[in-house]
Amino acid sequence: MANTELVSEPVADPARTGRMIVYGIVALIGLALLFAPFLFQDVRSSQVAARICVFIVLVASFDLLIGYTGIVSFAHTMFFGLGAYGTAIALKNMGAGWDAILVGGGAGVLAAAVLAALIGVLSLRVKAIFFAMVTLAAASVMLVLASQLSGITNGEDGLIYQVPELFKPAMKLMTDADGKVLKIFGVAMNGKIAAYYFVFFFSAFLFWLLMRIVRSPLGTVLEAIRENEMRAEAIGYRVVAYRTTVFVIAAIIAACAGILWAVWLRYTGPDTTLSFSIMIDILLMVVIGGMGTMLGAVIGVVLMSMAQFYLKDLMEIASSATSGIPVVPHLLEPDRWLLWLGLLFILLVYFFPAGIAGTLMKKGTH
Amino acid sequence: MPSGPNASGSLIDRFGGVYLLPLAMMIVALPLVGSFSSWATLTVAGLAMGMMIFMMASGLSLVFGLMDVLNFGHSAFITFGAFIAASVLAALAAWVQADSLVLNFLALSAAIGAAALFGLVAGWFFERVIVKPVYRDHLRQILVTMGALIIAEQLILVIWGGAPLSVPRPALLSGSIILGDVAVEVYRIFAFFLGLIVFVALYLMLNRTRVGLLIRAGVENREMVEALGFRIDRIFIAVFMAGSTLAAMGGAMWAGYQGLISPTLGGELLVLVFIVVIIGGLGSIEGSLLGALMVGLMGNYVAFIFPKLALASNMLLMLIILLWRPWGLKPAVGG
Numbered sequence: 001m002a003n004t005e006l007v008s009e010p011v012a013d014p015a016r017t018g019r020m021i022v023y024g025i026v027a028l029i030g031l032a033l034l035f036a037p038f039l040f041q042d043v044r045s046s047q048v049a050a051r052i053c054v055f056i057v058l059v060a061s062f063d064l065l066i067g068y069t070g071i072v073s074f075a076h077t078m079f080f081g082l083g084a085y086g087t088a089i090a091l092k093n094m095g096a097g098w099d100a101i102l103v104g105g106g107a108g109v110l111a112a113a114v115l116a117a118l119i120g121v122l123s124l125r126v127k128a129i130f131f132a133m134v135t136l137a138a139a140s141v142m143l144v145l146a147s148q149l150s151g152i153t154n155g156e157d158g159l160i161y162q163v164p165e166l167f168k169p170a171m172k173l174m175t176d177a178d179g180k181v182l183k184i185f186g187v188a189m190n191g192k193i194a195a196y197y198f199v200f201f202f203s204a205f206l207f208w209l210l211m212r213i214v215r216s217p218l219g220t221v222l223e224a225i226r227e228n229e230m231r232a233e234a235i236g237y238r239v240v241a242y243r244t245t246v247f248v249i250a251a252i253i254a255a256c257a258g259i260l261w262a263v264w265l266r267y268t269g270p271d272t273t274l275s276f277s278i279m280i281d282i283l284l285m286v287v288i289g290g291m292g293t294m295l296g297a298v299i300g301v302v303l304m305s306m307a308q309f310y311l312k313d314l315m316e317i318a319s320s321a322t323s324g325i326p327v328v329p330h331l332l333e334p335d336r337w338l339l340w341l342g343l344l345f346i347l348l349v350y351f352f353p354a355g356i357a358g359t360l361m362k363k364g365t366h
Numbered sequence: 367m368p369s370g371p372n373a374s375g376s377l378i379d380r381f382g383g384v385y386l387l388p389l390a391m392m393i394v395a396l397p398l399v400g401s402f403s404s405w406a407t408l409t410v411a412g413l414a415m416g417m418m419i420f421m422m423a424s425g426l427s428l429v430f431g432l433m434d435v436l437n438f439g440h441s442a443f444i445t446f447g448a449f450i451a452a453s454v455l456a457a458l459a460a461w462v463q464a465d466s467l468v469l470n471f472l473a474l475s476a477a478i479g480a481a482a483l484f485g486l487v488a489g490w491f492f493e494r495v496i497v498k499p500v501y502r503d504h505l506r507q508i509l510v511t512m513g514a515l516i517i518a519e520q521l522i523l524v525i526w527g528g529a530p531l532s533v534p535r536p537a538l539l540s541g542s543i544i545l546g547d548v549a550v551e552v553y554r555i556f557a558f559f560l561g562l563i564v565f566v567a568l569y570l571m572l573n574r575t576r577v578g579l580l581i582r583a584g585v586e587n588r589e590m591v592e593a594l595g596f597r598i599d600r601i602f603i604a605v606f607m608a609g610s611t612l613a614a615m616g617g618a619m620w621a622g623y624q625g626l627i628s629p630t631l632g633g634e635l636l637v638l639v640f641i642v643v644i645i646g647g648l649g650s651i652e653g654s655l656l657g658a659l660m661v662g663l664m665g666n667y668v669a670f671i672f673p674k675l676a677l678a679s680n681m682l683l684m685l686i687i688l689l690w691r692p693w694g695l696k697p698a699v700g701g
Contacts (some may be wrong), residue, residue, distance in 0.1 A: 072508050122688060132436070132508055133640040134684075140637045141681045276633065280516060287509060331524060339524070342516035349509045350499055 015362035022357050026295045029302055030204075037196055038185050044309075050196055052305050053203040054261045059285045060210045060297035061253040067292030068214055069246050070226035074279055075135035078142045079116065079251040081273035083108040083258025088159045088268035089152060096162035105259040109252055116251035120244035143274045158269020167195040167263065199260050206253055207298075213249065214294055222246060223292075280338075284345055290355025299356050311337050384695045385652075388416075388659040395667040406548040408666045414554035416655075416662025417561025418623065421616035422635060423642040424568060424654045425609020431585040431649020431698050433602045435497055436504060439511040440639065442518030443488060443610045445632030447481035447617030449526050452533040452627060454480045462534045470538035474622075481618035482611045489610030493603050522629045530628040533621045557619050564612065568651050581605060585649045585698045641684045647694025656695055 032039060036049035058080055065071045083105060090104020115138075123134040146153050153159065162168075168191040187193065213219055224232045225239050233239050262268045272278075281304060289300020312334040319332040331339065352359050392409055399405040426440045454477040455462055461473035496514045500506040535553065542551045572578035583591045584598045592598050620635070621627045642661050646653030661680050668679035675682075687695065 066505070070505060072505060122685070130644055130688075132438075133644055134688075137637050137641055137681055137684065140634075141678055145678070280512075283509070283512065336520055336524060338516055339520035342513045342520065345516070346496070346510055346513040349506055349513065353506060 018360035018362055022293075022295055022299070022360050026298050029298055033200060036200075037193055038187050041187060046192070046196060048305055048309060050199050050264050052301055053199050054257050054264070055282075055285065055301045055305070056298050057203045057206045057210075057257040057260070058254055059282055059289070059301050060207055060294055061250045061257070062282050063286050063289075063291060063294060063297050064210060064214065064222075064246060064253075065250050066286060067290075067294075067296075068219060068226065069222045069243060071243060071247060072132040073135040073247070073250075074132060075116075075119065075139045075142075076250070076254055076282055077274050077276075077279045078135075078139045079112040079254040080258040080261070080278070081142065081146065081270075082112040082115070083255030084262040084268045084273040085146065085153060085159075085258075086111065086255075087259045087262040088161055091161040091163065091262075092159050096164055098164050101164070101259065101263060105256075105262075108258060109255040112251040112255035113248050116248045117244060120247040121240075139274075139276075139279065143270060143276070146270050146274055154269075156270060158267055158272070160267050163195070163263055163266055165191075167191045167198065195264055199264050202260055203257070206256055210253065211294055218242075218245075226292075277338075284341060286355075287345060287348060288355055290358030290361075291353075293355070293357040293361065296355050296357030303356075307337070307341070311340075315340075385656060387656065387695070388663055391660060391663050391667070395663070395671070398671050399667065403547045403549075404670065407550070408670055409663065410550050410554050410558070412663035412666035413659065414557040414561075414623070414662070415665065416659035417558050417565075418616050418619045419635070419638055419642055419662060420561055420655050420658035421564055421619065422613045423639045423646070423658055424564075424651045425605075425612045426639060427643045427646065427648055427650065427654045428581070428585070428605050429602075429609050430643070432581060432588070432598070432605055434502065434504075435606075436507055437492075437497065437511050438508055438636075439492065439496065439514040439518060440610075440613055441632035441636035442515050443485050443613035443632075444617035444620070444635050444639075445522055445629060446484055446488065446518065447614030448621035448627050448631055449522060449531065449629075450484050450614070451477040451481045451618030451621050452531050453526075455534050455536075455622075459534060462536050465537065467538055470536040474536050474539070477622075478615055478618045481614040485611035485614030486607050488614075489607035490603065492610065493606040497606070519629060519632070526629070528629060530626050532626050533624070535622055535625065539622070553623060557623060560619065564615075565651065565655055572651065577601065577604075582698070638680065641680050643694075645684055645687050645694055647691075647697030649698030650696050653694055653696035653698070 033049055033053060037046060040046065040049065058076070062073075062076050065073055065076075086104040086106075086108020087101055088104070090100040090107070094100040094103065119134060119138060123131050147156050149155075170191065183189070214222075221232070221237055221242055224235075225237065225242060229239055258273060261273065265272060285300035285304045286297060287300070288296075288303060289298070290296030315332050315334045315337055319329045319334065322328045322332060348355070395408070396402070396405050399408060422440075422444055426437060429435055429437060455473060458473040458476060461469040464470065492514065496510055497507070500510050539553045539556055542549045543555075544550075570578075572582055580591060580596055580598075580601055584596075584601060588598050617632070617635075620631070624631075638661055642654060642657035644657075645660065646655070646657030660683065664679050664683050665676065669676040672679075
């Protein structure tokens with residue numbers, strides 16, 4: 001990529017404009033998320049904004065695996081869930097304090113790291129292709145465990161718990177002269193705002209961390225491994241060690257995202273953290289955004305989240321409009337949106353394997 | 367747990383080596399289970415389950431061995447097979463409930479046949495449309511077949527809805543035979559023998575025919591066979607179609623075995639199928655049979671002895687075997 005930059009310096013470079021567009025979009029999304037509580041004031045929108053923040057971290061950490069290292073893992077929700085369940089169980093049993101988040105979240109992150117190291121050492125050593133299968137099996141066992149060990153996890157119903165005082169809606173961050181909650185631009189400065197900004201800044205920090213990792217020498221080695229494992233090994237990089245390290249890093253960051261999600265939702269259950277449909281969401285987001293671009297994660301998450309909320313509305317209209325025809329309305333039912341997304345996904349992998357960000361930035365497809 | 371007959375070397379190898387593992391499991395399980403009659407029931411159930419899983423796993427294993435194609439959409443064939451068989455049996459309800467062996471048998475053959483036919487056609491379509499453009503690119507293979515799996519699962523929801531479907535079982539195969547104080551369900555015997563027939567047919571086909579020779583040679587070294595002038599890609603389509611047919615038949619059998627099926631069935635079985643393929647070693651049907659029998663037996667014994675451990679037991683089995691033999695028990699190449 002450095003080469004094309006040098007060569008095409010004098011003329012207008014399409015890759016450069018593409019890159020500018022991507023940076024622009026990402027910056028715009030970042031700004032929108034930063035001011036989300038002021039821009040979009042209904043409950044549903046703040047929910048979407050927080051979900052986008054958490055999923056950007058989750059998807060970006062998955063991109064570190066699939067895009068930068070060429071590892072396909074289906075266990076990412078497992079690590080996400082470990083962080084979330086750790087936090088949730090501690091908050092439930094220790095009471096709603098910061099110590100609970102620290103202890104529970106810490107335990108979740110630790111468990112994720114140990115499990116990732118174990119899986120990595122065991123199956124990355126064997127054969128890369130086994131890895132996808134082993135992680136799928138591990139993730140499904142974890143999902144069953146979470147719903148079976150109902151003494152700890154409350155099974156399918158999940159856990160509902162209190163969060164620290166600061167994040168409760170009744171909390172007054174700022175008060176006006178009468179002692180009521182101060183409103184800035186019509187937004188009440190209560191605990192919800194504190195919770196949102198906790199999620200936002202923590203996510204931003206984690207994303208920044210990921211950007212640092214892929215730009216570091218480690219990131220370069222990872223791309224070398226992805227491009228040609230044998231050559232990387234031949235120059236003296238221990239491929240298995242690097243792969244395992246990256247898998248552990250990604251697991252830790254996913255678990256951190258899980259903590260944020262647990263604190264924001266005040267609920268943790270199999271459907272919000274561990275379920276296979278979330279794994280599919282992550283996969284779709286990373287491919288749509290662009291594998292191996294990091295910034296693509298941001299675009300992919302935003303697009304998918306929008307689609308999840310608004311495509312369904314659109315399909316509802318289409319379904320009722322075609323209600324006269326036999327099979328068509330069933331295909332257009334809002335619940336069937338994954339069908340169309342799956343189709344889009346396949347076409348994308350065939351024709352634009354680099355995703356939106358990758359295509360715009362003209363990153364070479366590997 | 368598989369107690370390791372690996373330790374005492376050549377004598378055990380002479381009597382079958384790793385093939386003794388399921389036998390060892392049965393022997394170890396007997397004192398743990400306690401009563402002989404429950405042990406026998408569990409063993410028969412485990413063997414029947416293993417044979418059905420074998421039917422689903424063998425195709426996946428061969429497809430991977432021959433063309434290095436990993437098909438995550440394999441479970442779609444299983445689910446479709448199960449639902450098609452259930453629908454056919456429901457449509458032929460009169461034959462299913464009839465007191466005539468011939469009509470029973472016809473209904474059952476029609477159900478399994480319909481599933482197999484679907485597997486054949488869908489396998490061809492799947493290979494040509496979904497898999498062919500991404501030969502030799504594992505990452506995109508996984509992504510594309512995953513996308514196809516999403517679509518297939520959604521289509522099942524469109525056609526059959528999300529509610530669990532009950533499967534009528536032919537009168538011929540319901541009920542059980544009493545041997546001493548052991549009650550054995552007829553369906554389990556049927557499943558076991560059908561699986562055995564499939565295995566023997568596959569084994570003979572691979573080891574006694576010219577096509578089988580080419581397939582085995584292709585698994586060993588595809589480039590070399592192609593260099594000798596054989597069209598491996600044509601053989602591959604046939605293998606892929608055979609694999610999807612077997613998966614659909616396995617799904618049909620599974621539907622009858624469970625009696626109640628839901629659209630998530632394929633996804634749940636896919637995990638077992640993967641474990642079987644990993645345990646057995648890629649590319650060999652002997653390995654798949656071995657792995658499937660072990661998984662089936664393990665699942666049934668552990669569910670009886672330590673119910674709490676049941677869900678993690680097969681995962682543990684895979685862990686132990688991967689530590690002991692990283693390539694699986696009986697891989698086609700380098701085993």
